[in-house]
Amino acid sequence: MAFDGREPIYLQIADQIRTDVVSGALGEEEQVMSTTQYATAYRINPATAAKAFAELVDEGTLYKRRGVGMFVAPGARDRLVAERRERFFADVVDPVAAEASVLGIPLDDVVARLRAAGATGEGDR
Structure with a gap:
């Protein structure tokens, strides 16, 4: 470390x-x-x-x-995972959804892109 x-x-x-x-x-x-x-x-x-x-x-x-x-x-792991999950949605997903809205990108397109990235293991396409 x-x-x-x-x-x-x-x-x-x-x-x-x-x-x-x-x-x-x-x-x-x-x-x-x-x-x-x-x-x-x-x-x-x-x-x-x-x-x-x-x-x-x-x-x-x-x-x-x-x-x-x-x-x-x-219970420490469950609590930490729950906290990080909530922080992930607040810090990553919510801003993505807001930006998609500003750009007029339907959320279905965002979800489809996330699914495609998850399926290929490539998050930066």
């Missing part, structure tokens, strides 16, 4: 863990690296990793088992 984005490193860590949960790379009840392990592996300040973990605990993605470590919370 390389930290090269404009966002603070702790947000990049939190986003990567969320992505790992959504993708299934981290399963429910699975232990995640400790803040010390993150700090050592990625050569960052342990407080930075701790801040990321605190955010994930606050939102219910991770939980702490006293004396054992951090674990993926039950």
